[in-house]
Amino acid sequence: MSTLEIKGLRAEVAGKEILKGIDLTVKSGEVHAIMGPNGAGKSTLSAVIMGKPGYTVLGGSVTLDGVDMLAIPTWERAIAGLHLVMQYPTEVPGVHADQMLAEALTARQRGTDGMADRIASEAGRINFDAGLVSRALNVDLSGGEKKRNETMQLGVLEPKFAILDELDSGLDIDALRDCARRVEAATHESNLGVLAITHYVRLFEELKPDIVHIMVAGRIVSSGGPELADQLEIDGYAAFA
Amino acid sequence: MNATPAIVMPSTDEEIWRYSRIAELDMSAYTHGHMRTETVGADSVRVTESLAGVAMVTNPDIFAELNGAHADTISLRIPKGVAIEDAIHIVHHLDASNVVAYPRLVIDAEENSEVTVIETFISDDSIHSLVVPVLEVRAAKSARVNYLTINQLGLNTWQIGHQQSAGYRDSTTRLSTVALGGDYARMRTEVRLVEQGASAQQVALYFAGGTQMHDFRTLQIHEAPRTHSDLLFKGAVRDTARSVYTGLIHIKPNAAHSQAFQTNRNLTLSEGAWAESVPNLEIETNEVKCSHASTVGSVDQEQKFYLESRGIPPEIAERLIVFGFFNEVIDRLPKQADVETLRTAVNHKLNPENEVAK
Numbered sequence: 001m002s003t004l005e006i007k008g009l010r011a012e013v014a015g016k017e018i019l020k021g022i023d024l025t026v027k028s029g030e031v032h033a034i035m036g037p038n039g040a041g042k043s044t045l046s047a048v049i050m051g052k053p054g055y056t057v058l059g060g061s062v063t064l065d066g067v068d069m070l071a072i073p074t075w076e077r078a079i080a081g082l083h084l085v086m087q088y089p090t091e092v093p094g095v096h097a098d099q100m101l102a103e104a105l106t107a108r109q110r111g112t113d114g115m116a117d118r119i120a121s122e123a124g125r126i127n128f129d130a131g132l133v134s135r136a137l138n139v140d141l142s143g144g145e146k147k148r149n150e151t152m153q154l155g156v157l158e159p160k161f162a163i164l165d166e167l168d169s170g171l172d173i174d175a176l177r178d179c180a181r182r183v184e185a186a187t188h189e190s191n192l193g194v195l196a197i198t199h200y201v202r203l204f205e206e207l208k209p210d211i212v213h214i215m216v217a218g219r220i221v222s223s224g225g226p227e228l229a230d231q232l233e234i235d236g237y238a239a240f241a
Numbered sequence: 242m243n244a245t246p247a248i249v250m251p252s253t254d255e256e257i258w259r260y261s262r263i264a265e266l267d268m269s270a271y272t273h274g275h276m277r278t279e280t281v282g283a284d285s286v287r288v289t290e291s292l293a294g295v296a297m298v299t300n301p302d303i304f305a306e307l308n309g310a311h312a313d314t315i316s317l318r319i320p321k322g323v324a325i326e327d328a329i330h331i332v333h334h335l336d337a338s339n340v341v342a343y344p345r346l347v348i349d350a351e352e353n354s355e356v357t358v359i360e361t362f363i364s365d366d367s368i369h370s371l372v373v374p375v376l377e378v379r380a381a382k383s384a385r386v387n388y389l390t391i392n393q394l395g396l397n398t399w400q401i402g403h404q405q406s407a408g409y410r411d412s413t414t415r416l417s418t419v420a421l422g423g424d425y426a427r428m429r430t431e432v433r434l435v436e437q438g439a440s441a442q443q444v445a446l447y448f449a450g451g452t453q454m455h456d457f458r459t460l461q462i463h464e465a466p467r468t469h470s471d472l473l474f475k476g477a478v479r480d481t482a483r484s485v486y487t488g489l490i491h492i493k494p495n496a497a498h499s500q501a502f503q504t505n506r507n508l509t510l511s512e513g514a515w516a517e518s519v520p521n522l523e524i525e526t527n528e529v530k531c532s533h534a535s536t537v538g539s540v541d542q543e544q545k546f547y548l549e550s551r552g553i554p555p556e557i558a559e560r561l562i563v564f565g566f567f568n569e570v571i572d573r574l575p576k577q578a579d580v581e582t583l584r585t586a587v588n589h590k591l592n593p594e595n596e597v598a599k
Contacts (some may be wrong), residue, residue: 050550053542078552090547094565103561104551136565137547153551 002028002081002160004193008060011048017058018044020218026161028191031184031207035198035229036215037237042197043087045215046165049195050074050084064160079108081160085150085167092137097149100137101156108157115156122155123148125185126178144175151179155186161193162186168203180206201229214240248303257302260485260517261456262425266399271371274340275313276333276362283317283329286356292316292347296377296407301429305403308375312345317358319348319384324355328577333372335364335398341371348377350384350412357387357575362422366395376404380412380439387415387575393586394422396451404430408439408468417574418445420455421586427456434461434468434499445474446570446583448590449482449514459488461503463496463529472503475570477563478514479590487519490533494525503533508540508566510559560591 004026011019018041026032036042048055049062051074062069069077092100098119102112123130128148138146147167154162162183168176184207186192196207204226212228213220214237221240222228232240248268251258280287291314300306315331333344350356362372372394380386386406394400400423408414420426432441447455461470476484490501507516518535540562548558567587571580 052546052550073555074546074549075552075554075558078550084550086547086550090543092544092547092562092565094568095544095548095561099561100548100551100553103548103553103557107552107554107557136568157551 001191002065002193004082004161004195005063006049006060009045009048009062010058010060011044012056012058013044013054018218019048021060022220024195024213024220026193026195028160028193029187030211031187031194031196031209033196033198033204033209033212033229034215035212035232040215041218042215043165046084046163046195046197049163050082051077075107078104078159083154083157083159083162085147085154085162085164087166087169089138089146089150091139093139095137096135097133097137097153101153104157118156119152122152125155126151126182127174128152143170144172147171147175147179151182155182158190159192161195164194164196166197166199168198168200176203177206183207201233204229216240248307251302257458261427262454265425266371268341271339271341273311274337274342274370276335276342276344276372278313278315278334278344279332280315281330282327283315283331286317286319286325286329288316288318290316292318292349293345293377295347295349295379297375297405301403301431304373304401305375308343308345308373308403311343312375313343314345314347316347317349317356319350319354319356321351322353325357328357328359328575331358331360333360333362335362335368335370335372335394338367338369341373343373343375345375346377348386348388349379350381350386352381353383354381355385357577359389359391359575359578361391361393362400363393364395364398366397368395369397371399371401374400374402376402378404378406378414378416380406380408380414382410382436383412384409385413389417389419389575389578391583392418392420392422392426394426396422396453397424398422399424400426400428402428404428406432406441408432408434408436408441410436411438412440414439414441415575416441416443418447419574419583420445420447421590423453423455425454425456427458429458431460432462432470433464434470435464437465437467439465440469442470442573443472443474444570444573445476446567446587447474447476447484448567448587449476449484450479450590452481454483454485456485457487459486459503461488461490461501463492463499463501465495466497466499468496468499470501473570473573474505475507475567476516477508477510477566478516479510481511481513483514484516485519486517486535487521488533489521489523490531492524492526492529492531497526497528500530502531505535506566507537508563509537510540510563560588563591564588
């Protein structure tokens, strides 16, 4: 059992404070949804947790089983067990997904024996064309293929916690179902903890949140069970502003 | 061995030698010498007479002229209709210091013939010498010439080279370059498309470290209608190395409906490294399709973050990205090239522990 704990997290981008004190605790196997309008700071939260350049932490802490994530570089956070599924996965020309996964597994001191089979199996589970893993990362991929590629990597790398930054944006309904279902399965199979950032409840048709947090203007203004998302569908964010 | 006679050196005041290290060159330091050359697979097409002049009408500079006067020439004539499947390998070794060597390779591909030639230049880091190579390629009607030059010269060897090709009706000329070696290594490539339907593709991978400098000048000259040229040069510099790319697409008045593309991309991997890219277009007719693009920059931070967020350490992420950057060129090299050896050489150069020193 692992715990990802975020306490009083404040951060700025280009001199503007975006996160104004976030408190969240996610345990293994739990799915926490973070919902909020554009500009609430949801993507900033995922970037700061992962250590993306350009964000300055002003205060607070992020710990994984007590280890200070903010004190270590991005790649070590990933090795510690955090995995970011990006809203817009970056194109990396000439670097293939299988080359990248081989380096990622090597850095984790997990061998690459059987990696190809593992990739093929993960790809098969989400209807991802396994031939795409020996093509340049995210180059000339459709929105659905990009998110399937991200989800395939999540399956192979088996992190402790996944941060899904709008997994549901830019992809068709079939791809969303495949990806969301795979993440939901990981919460049972490998006890994956999930922080799912989204605008829309349609993600929850396959990925069932245990707790829903409403984020507005850099703060979590309300937290509750799945019924909170339903209420949001009726009332909109304005009710929480 | 006679000493090289006194000659008038060009200077960096001339546009074509701008950014070059020509001012450092002292020809009196060198006597005329020769490279030790091994040739594999050429027996059936090598001819004893010199075919020099099949593509080069005039000498573009003093070095081509010196080569013309002193060349050790290999002449290949591919007979009409003959396609040679296996690559011809020509490997030149420079074993002595204080010499200037003038290798010349002439490829005369007759009508509807096909050939692949891989020419490699090698010297040890201890060799202080100068290589002045010349390549001539004539691709007759419908001929297909595939040429790759590999510069593995040592860190104290200079190169000032010239390549010239002439493509006739519906011919295809592919000129590829992998340049990892040399102290100052310059190559000027002039591709002429002289008859309708001729096509030329050029790719180059160059990577300089330490105090090396790579200097490329390319000319894509369209002299006939419906000719096509496509150039992709990708380079990287690290430590305090430098590189210059200057390219010109020249569409002459007679070359309507031609297409010409030129792309040069450069990665600067260290603070002290420097790359310059100067693309030019000269179009003297309408109804052509041309484009040029050039970039100089460091490794993309978004790409690096993406790989790091998968748990890959920064130095490995950077190496993957540089490899990926070069892959686009490596994928377009002749299929007979020993790509794995080239990748290993690039990888060796990327390793920070292998910072080159004189």
